[in-house]
Amino acid sequence: MNDEELRREYRRASREAPLGTHPEPEQLEQIVNGAGSESERLALLEHVLRCPTCGPELDLLRTANEGARAAERRTPATRWLALAAAVILVIGVGVLVLRGRSTPPAADVMRGRPHALSLIEPEAGERIPAPVHVTWHAIDGATSYRVELLSTSGRLVAAKNTPDTSAAIPDLARVRANAQYEVLVRATLSDRTEVSSPIVRFSVRQ
Amino acid sequence: MTPPRDSISDDLESLILRFARFAGRIAHDRGLHQDDLDELLQELRVRFWRARKDGLRDLSAGYVRRAAISAALDIIRRRRLERNVPLEEKERGPRPLTTRTAGPAELLDQRELAQRVASAVDGLAPSRRAAVRLYLDGYRREEIAALLHWSDARTRNLLYRGLADLRAALLSEGIGTPEKVQ
Numbered sequence: 001m002n003d004e005e006l007r008r009e010y011r012r013a014s015r016e017a018p019l020g021t022h023p024e025p026e027q028l029e030q031i032v033n034g035a036g037s038e039s040e041r042l043a044l045l046e047h048v049l050r051c052p053t054c055g056p057e058l059d060l061l062r063t064a065n066e067g068a069r070a071a072e073r074r075t076p077a078t079r080w081l082a083l084a085a086a087v088i089l090v091i092g093v094g095v096l097v098l099r100g101r102s103t104p105p106a107a108d109v110m111r112g113r114p115h116a117l118s119l120i121e122p123e124a125g126e127r128i129p130a131p132v133h134v135t136w137h138a139i140d141g142a143t144s145y146r147v148e149l150l151s152t153s154g155r156l157v158a159a160k161n162t163p164d165t166s167a168a169i170p171d172l173a174r175v176r177a178n179a180q181y182e183v184l185v186r187a188t189l190s191d192r193t194e195v196s197s198p199i200v201r202f203s204v205r206q
Numbered sequence: 207m208t209p210p211r212d213s214i215s216d217d218l219e220s221l222i223l224r225f226a227r228f229a230g231r232i233a234h235d236r237g238l239h240q241d242d243l244d245e246l247l248q249e250l251r252v253r254f255w256r257a258r259k260d261g262l263r264d265l266s267a268g269y270v271r272r273a274a275i276s277a278a279l280d281i282i283r284r285r286r287l288e289r290n291v292p293l294e295e296k297e298r299g300p301r302p303l304t305t306r307t308a309g310p311a312e313l314l315d316q317r318e319l320a321q322r323v324a325s326a327v328d329g330l331a332p333s334r335r336a337a338v339r340l341y342l343d344g345y346r347r348e349e350i351a352a353l354l355h356w357s358d359a360r361t362r363n364l365l366y367r368g369l370a371d372l373r374a375a376l377l378s379e380g381i382g383t384p385e386k387v388q
Contacts, residue, residue, distance in 0.1 A: 001373065001382045003341075006323060010342040012316060013324035025282045029275060034355035041354075042332050049339045053289075057282045059236040062353065064246055064278035067229025068271035071221050154363025184366060186347075192235065194346055198373075199366050 002116045003195045020047060028058050032065045117187050117195050122202040130204050132169040134183055136197060142187040149175070150182040152201070157181065177206040218254045221270055225250065235344070242281075249277035319381070326375040334368030341365055 001009070023044050030036050031044055048054040120135040122128050134147050147167045149158045157174050160167045169175060181204065185197045226247055233243045253273045327338055340350045351361040376382050 001323075001376065003369070006369075006372065007342050007344070009320045009323040010327065010339075012320035022286075025279045025286075028282070029279060031353070032275070038355075039332070042336050045336050045339075045354075046332070049336070049343065056238065056242075057285075059233075059238050060242055060246065060281065061275065061278045063229045063232045063236065063238060063243070064274035065271060066232050066352075067225045068274035070228035071224035072268070072270050148362070150362070154367070155359055156362065192346070193344065196366065196369075199370065 004116075022051065022054050023047060025057070028054065028061050031058065032061050117185060117197040119183070119185065119197050119200050122183065122200060124200045124202065126202045127205045128202060129206075130175055130177065132175060132181070132183070132204065133166065134169065134185065135166040136185045138165045139187055139189075139195060141189040141191070142195075143190050144188050146186045146188070148184055148186070150184070150199070152180050152182060154182075175204055177204055179204060215258060218258065222247065222251060222254065225270065225274065245281055246274070246277055249280060250274055253277055322379060322381060323372075323376065326372055326379075329375060330368055330371055334364050334371060337361060337365040338368040338372055341369070 027044055028048065031041050031048065034041070048058050116137070117139050118137050120137060121133065132149065136145070143163075145162055145165065145167075147160050147162070147169070148156060149169050151157055158169050160169065175181070180201060182199045182201045184199045187195045189195065226243075229243060229246065232238075233240075250273060253276070257273070327335060327342070330338055336354060337350055340353065341347070345353070347361055347365060348358075350356075350365065351358050354361065356364070373382060377384060
């Protein structure tokens with residue numbers, strides 16, 4: 001089952017309030033603030049995420065917390081940074097135009113099958129030469145893709161964002177020969193949800 | 207009496223506007239009702255107005271966040287007091303999942319599949335389970351990391367391994383098709 005199918009079935013499952021008392025509002029705040037031990041917060045979340053009463057309460061607290069953080073972040077200094085970023089963006093766009101539009105714009109993101117993101121290469125268990133090239137099937141509604149190369153312990157080794165359906169792993173210095181790696185692709189859809197491919201493990205040969 | 211307009215009043219008003227814009231996006235993503243957001247904004251305004259009246263002279267770091275959290279907690283407490291019968295759940299009901307009507311047999315199949323997915327999620331290890339629940343509930347990976355207070359690497363690791371465990375558990379029950387070796 002792909003991510004969308006899993007989501008659909010998970011949401012379809014009737015959600016009844018789990019046994020036990022609802023956490024106190026201060027305990028919901030504990031989740032948002034990261035206070036207390038992790039096991040305590042995970043136990044609270046286990047109730048909250050299945051409870052039709054507590055779920056919306058946590059959403060309200062998160063909205064308050066994240067909204068305030070974002071509002072506070074926007075200081076005069078960040079306004080200058082935003083202006084600088086805008087200038088860089090304009091220059092960057094100009095350079096791309098002058099270079100004959102060699103990079104496809106975001107609107108030309110490769111589109112294809114709905115919500116089933118799978119890799120074409122590398123194949124699972126394959127030994128491939130460096131540089132690592134990753135290719136995947138396009139999916140409908142994708143606005144961008146992100147390729148992530150991970151160590152077998154899950155550490156991020158390299159990543160690349162692209163509107164296309166293939167990418168070369170950019171940071172070759174960190175890819176070791178004869179080592180195993182895992183790769184996955186995440187698509188961001190137009191409704192801002194994400195779909196990820198299965199993780200594929202492969203190794204790099206000299 | 208309304209406090210005189212000055213730079214701190216202007217700062218507070220502009221903070222409220224920014225808060226409304228950012229919070230509105232999050233509330234929309236999470237399917238929160240506009241009424242909830244309006245109530246939160248109203249509570250926040252009242253708090254700012256009181257603080258200004260009590261002599262608030264500058265906005266220290268974290269002030270807005272403390273005020274917003276305290277406003278949300280008050281709304282939650284008030285609703286819990288009012289809610290002898292959980293009317294809210296009945297009024298809102300579950301999120302609409304499909305616009306197509308299914309026949310009784312199809313509904314039964316759908317319900318069974320959904321319950322098996324939910325049971326498979328219940329069987330995951332606690333930390334992977336939390337990440338997977340949030341992901342299946344529509345949270346983006348960055349939001350999961352923020353809510354669970356995990357690094358991006360840890361979130362990625364636990365989420366994708368949790369999803370792999372979930373698929374393996376479903377596959378052992380004959381649900382889904384085998385992926386290539388992962």
